Amino acid sequence: MNIHEYQAKKLFENYSIPIPEGLVAATPQEATKIAAKYDFKVVVKAQVHAGGRGKAGGVKLLSSSNEIESFSSSLLGSNLVTAQTGKTGVPVNNVLVEKMYDIQREIYLAIVLDAFSKSIICVASEFGGVNIEEVAEQYPDKILTVHADPILGLQPYKLRLLAKKLNINSDLIRPFTALISNLYKLFCDKDCSMVEINPLVITHDNQLIALDAKINFDDDSLFRHKDLFDMRDKDQEDKRETRASESSINYVKLDGNVGCLVNGAGLAMATMDVISEGGATPANFLDIGGGADEDKVAEAMKIICSDPDVNKIFVNLFGGILRCDVAARGIVQASKETNIPPIVVRMLGTNADEGSQILLESSLDVKLIDNLDDARKEFSNS
Numbered sequence: 001m002n003i004h005e006y007q008a009k010k011l012f013e014n015y016s017i018p019i020p021e022g023l024v025a026a027t028p029q030e031a032t033k034i035a036a037k038y039d040f041k042v043v044v045k046a047q048v049h050a051g052g053r054g055k056a057g058g059v060k061l062l063s064s065s066n067e068i069e070s071f072s073s074s075l076l077g078s079n080l081v082t083a084q085t086g087k088t089g090v091p092v093n094n095v096l097v098e099k100m101y102d103i104q105r106e107i108y109l110a111i112v113l114d115a116f117s118k119s120i121i122c123v124a125s126e127f128g129g130v131n132i133e134e135v136a137e138q139y140p141d142k143i144l145t146v147h148a149d150p151i152l153g154l155q156p157y158k159l160r161l162l163a164k165k166l167n168i169n170s171d172l173i174r175p176f177t178a179l180i181s182n183l184y185k186l187f188c189d190k191d192c193s194m195v196e197i198n199p200l201v202i203t204h205d206n207q208l209i210a211l212d213a214k215i216n217f218d219d220d221s222l223f224r225h226k227d228l229f230d231m232r233d234k235d236q237e238d239k240r241e242t243r244a245s246e247s248s249i250n251y252v253k254l255d256g257n258v259g260c261l262v263n264g265a266g267l268a269m270a271t272m273d274v275i276s277e278g279g280a281t282p283a284n285f286l287d288i289g290g291g292a293d294e295d296k297v298a299e300a301m302k303i304i305c306s307d308p309d310v311n312k313i314f315v316n317l318f319g320g321i322l323r324c325d326v327a328a329r330g331i332v333q334a335s336k337e338t339n340i341p342p343i344v345v346r347m348l349g350t351n352a353d354e355g356s357q358i359l360l361e362s363s364l365d366v367k368l369i370d371n372l373d374d375a376r377k378e379f380s381n382s
Contacts, residue, residue, distance in 0.1 A: 256281025297330025319349030
């Protein structure tokens with residue numbers, strides 16, 4: 001689960017991580033009133049669950065009441081399209097108005113889970129304020145990492161070494177290491193998958209300030225953090241993904257035209273690979289799981305068909321706990337409530353013949369295949 005920058009900064013404040021002065025506004029008038037506290041020398045930021053806001057025009061330094069009201073008016077109620085959103089963008093319902101600071105340096109800082117080392121790591125770079133992926137590609141030696149000990153955490157001596165590699169002034173090394181330690185505590189306490197500050201700035205009067213804040217939480221841990229549920233903003237989420245999560249369906253919207261209905265995450269990824277190898281593009285990742293019933297399969301199919309980009313569907317099922325005949329009846333059930341485009345079906349396992357027969361006897365446009373090579377050929381012209 002993601003949260004907004006202003007919400008992340010509230011958590012930062014709770015963990016003694018220095019943040020800019022500022023408040024969130026829902027109207028241009030509120031934004032102007034907040035800016036008056038800082039002599040109208042502020043930065044106004046669109047609050048959306050997406051990076052790349054600056055390049056998309058969602059962040060601006062302003063210095064007059066007219067500019068602030070005009071810019072806030074142009075953002076609020078609009079959809080902001082960034083490199084990390086779909087083509088329709090995401091709605092801007094709030095803006096964050098913050099005091100402008102005299103910045104000397106910008107640093108990238110994050111605590112993340114590293115799948116390769118199977119540990120929590122601190123990632124830092126002198127190239128703050130820019131896309132860290134670009135830095136990693138062009139200047140890999142400028143990406144510094146510190147691995148957290150599973151028992152001792154991020155040890156202070158390692159953080160002091162990191163500070164020296166980042167050329168942090170000696171009088172800021174102690175507050176810098178304390179900031180990272182607090183960030184690590186937040187990461188662990190709240191079961192985060194990522195906590196990022198980009199940039200962490202050093203001002204000309206020698207202050208450390210988290211100018212930006214991004215936090216992702218592990219969805220599987222949210223049952224332990226009921227307080228975080230109130231921070232969820234469903235307006236920022238893909239409607240299909242939200243609908244799927246409410247039915248315990250693992251669904252991720254992609255940019256293609258071939259819908260995928262699969263049981264099992266590994267098989268779902270292999271299915272997407274097959275579609276891509278055929279020359280088409282998957283429209284989604286979808287795993288209905290092993291214990292789905294007819295209603296759940298029907299809901300999954302309706303979610304896929306609600307995507308206007310989908311003009312073909314690949315049903316790739318291995319019957320086990322989920323029998324193929326149950327899945328087939330769920331697909332037929334969905335066809336009574338929504339229009340289903342042509343379907344390519346590969347069914348193996350429990351009651352595969354019965355499931356195939358149910359689909360063939362329906363009014364659906366179905367083509368049965370036996371193997372993934374046939375599937376690849378089917379999607380060569382999609």
